[in-house]
Amino acid sequence: MKLAQLRQRKIVILLGGQSAEREISMQSGQTVVSALQSLGLDVLAVDTAQPNWAIQVQDADLAFIALHGPGGEDGSVQGALQTLGIPYTGSGVLGSALAMDKKRSKQLWQGIGVATPGFTTLTRNTDWQGVVDRFGKVFVKPACEGSSIGMSTADTAMGLQQAYELASQYAGEILAEQFIDGPEYTVAILGDSVLPSIRLETANEFYDYEAKYLSNETLYQCPSGLDAREEADIAALSLRAFHALGCSVWGRVDLMRDASGRFFVLEVNTVPGMTSHSLVPMSAAAAGLDIAGLVQRIAELSLAEVQ
Ligand SMILES: Nc1ncnc2c1ncn2[C@@H]1O[C@H](COP(=O)(O)OP(=O)(O)O)[C@@H](O)[C@H]1O
Numbered sequence: 001m002k003l004a005q006l007r008q009r010k011i012v013i014l015l016g017g018q019s020a021e022r023e024i025s026m027q028s029g030q031t032v033v034s035a036l037q038s039l040g041l042d043v044l045a046v047d048t049a050q051p052n053w054a055i056q057v058q059d060a061d062l063a064f065i066a067l068h069g070p071g072g073e074d075g076s077v078q079g080a081l082q083t084l085g086i087p088y089t090g091s092g093v094l095g096s097a098l099a100m101d102k103k104r105s106k107q108l109w110q111g112i113g114v115a116t117p118g119f120t121t122l123t124r125n126t127d128w129q130g131v132v133d134r135f136g137k138v139f140v141k142p143a144c145e146g147s148s149i150g151m152s153t154a155d156t157a158m159g160l161q162q163a164y165e166l167a168s169q170y171a172g173e174i175l176a177e178q179f180i181d182g183p184e185y186t187v188a189i190l191g192d193s194v195l196p197s198i199r200l201e202t203a204n205e206f207y208d209y210e211a212k213y214l215s216n217e218t219l220y221q222c223p224s225g226l227d228a229r230e231e232a233d234i235a236a237l238s239l240r241a242f243h244a245l246g247c248s249v250w251g252r253v254d255l256m257r258d259a260s261g262r263f264f265v266l267e268v269n270t271v272p273g274m275t276s277h278s279l280v281p282m283s284a285a286a287a288g289l290d291i292a293g294l295v296q297r298i299a300e301l302s303l304a305e306v307q
């Protein structure tokens, strides 16, 4: 689609919402608003925390979803827009819902041989020592949260129970995953293209909330330092993991690499952060695409899907 055609469309940016990631979404949404305005498009920002948000979008030609976390990224808003007949950016209902649920994502990947850390679901009655005997060190996380919320590591039965208590403050199931001791990567996907991988390094025990949003000391390397064959490997694995969940248009796959050099998929993000210092814009820039070009491409790909 030509830019001139896009300029004739009424585009609404959905931002804010009611998840724990509301503040990040406000920033992502602002970035998208500025990017579309810089292309000469007339846009309207709508906060989905407002009860009448659906009325404000009803005559839109495209809803640009800049919502993160449950409610905005999990298929709910996508389903509402679909029912209203409004085209929207990114993955559909199924891909969004599956990607938000780390347990079902992993079950699906295990079923088709996409490498993901081994795991078990924790309940109040779990044999804590049994889990430690099986996996050694584990990483405990709520299955349906983002932003590293409620996560910690454990390598003893008592520590595991404490990690479970911490994670159970959040809704949904709780996973204990095989701890991967190694570097962390993230891979952005745009249409059928895989953008250059980014290597993340934090001095914290893992890439926690502080390292993600507050620290100036988290290191991001793009290009990530992988050689051409490894870059091709991580790209193919990421695209496969993304497509397996039924995701489309754009997203970001988080991975880790163990001591033997093998990559493991942690999760897929269907509405990754879009602030000026977020990872997808960083990777797009390395591929020669500025933020306006990136946002334009997401809009074009999304409109092409509904035609
Ligand atoms: N199995 C694991 N082994 C080691 N570290 C992990 C593991 N799973 C997650 N982490 C760390 O926790 C961070 C957040 O986990 P992730 O599954 O990406 O959830 P989200 O980003 O949705 O909060 C990762 O970026 C990584 O630093």
Ligand SMILES: [Mg+2]
Pocket (backbone or CB within 6 Å): 254, 267
């Ligand atoms: Mg992540």
